[in-house]
Amino acid sequence: TYVVLDACIKCKYTDCVEVCPVDCFYEGENMLVIHPDECIDCGVCEPECPVEAIKPDTEPGLEKWLEINREYSEKWPNITAKKDPLPSADEMADVKDKEQYFSP
Ligand code: SF4
Ligand code: F3S
Secondary structure (H helix, E strand, C coil), X not given: CEEECHHHCCCCCCHHHHHXXXXXXXXXCCCEEECCCCCXXXXXXXXXXXXXXXXXXXXXXXXXXXXXXXXXXXXXXXXXXXXXXXXXXXXXXXXXXXXHHCCC
């Protein structure tokens, strides 16, 4: 499965949503997550994200974010169409370690 990481927080560009063939993105207040059981591992979303917030779970160290994607994809609504990024998106695009801003 692919995983949305903290780089998405306070950006939410949603370019990823547009390309997903199985509509497996779910929307929180300030980030998206991928449903790990619905993702078919096609990989097309990864290069679409302007802040490189999407990675395959085969990369080391992503366990925590995989669990967050699993948990919140069961709680948040599905999103299937691109929309405007958050107003803070460009300002927050280069900020590292955004976990502190996560909104459940
Ligand atoms: Fe959707 Fe493919 Fe990205 Fe998985 S890897 S979230 S199926 S676009
Ligand atoms: Fe987030 Fe990148 Fe998608 S910022 S909403 S993962 S395009």
